[in-house]
Amino acid sequence: MQPTRRAQELSLPGIRVTDRWFVVGQRKFDVTELQNLRTVRGSHHPLAVRAGICALLAVAGIGVFFDRLEPVGFVGLTVAALLLAATAVAVAWRNPRSYEMWAEYRGLSVQLYYCDNERRYNAVSRAVIRARERAYLADSPVADQYPAAAAQAAWFTQAA
Incomplete structure (x- = not known):
């Protein structure tokens, strides 16, 4: 189960992270509206x-x-x-404890994603964090004033 990555995207079965959206199953979240993103460990069996x-x-x-x-x-x-x-x-x-991603979304504390596999969870959480960074960078006034600096920052975010 290798993730397929395009320029700015992560796509796994049931999960898709783009520069604007985080899609898990049938639920769709705007990454610019995700606040206080955090990881919580689930309970023991x-x-x-x-x-x-x-x-x-x-x-x-x-x-x-x-x-x-x-x-x-x-x-x-x-x-x-x-x-x-x-x-x-x-x-x-x-039965290891699950990893859960929680965030404040439109005023509510919402569980965005959970997974038992640590590597898969880390890949998804890194993709969401990078998508948030790219979305904020694209919406910032610096992108209009200094397009070269914004392009360099976007490249650095993509390369990291």
């Missing part, structure tokens, strides 16, 4: 959270009832705590 809490409770049970436990109960709680901890780690490893 619910099974990983629950298994981790149960493992902590098992360890707490060992600590609280240590003097009253028979050896079989101590071994049973220890094995249960280890199995629950291993389950929590395995589920968290197999």
Whole structure:
């Protein structure tokens, strides 16, 4: 799944970033209206959270009832705590937290995009940031006064 890049564009399946628009599925955002662009990590998988809490409770049970436990109960709680901890780690490893792109768009805080793949998310977020830079550069008064400087800045933004 290689992104196709034209002069100023990123196009992936379901995602398109141009100098003016950020399109995700059926939703379309004007890049000049995106404010306070930020990345947020999604939550852990619910099974990983629950298994981790149960493992902590098992360890707490060992600590609280240590003097009253028979050896079989101590071994049973220890094995249960280890199995629950291993389950929590395995589920968290197999289901990584998602990356979410949020922004203020027309007065609302909106989730623009989310992805589990870090490389793909970074490619999309860089494309959105560059599109915003190009859109602001094209709308700035400097572009009218100093066209050579604006062209050089646009080239630098494209090359970076």
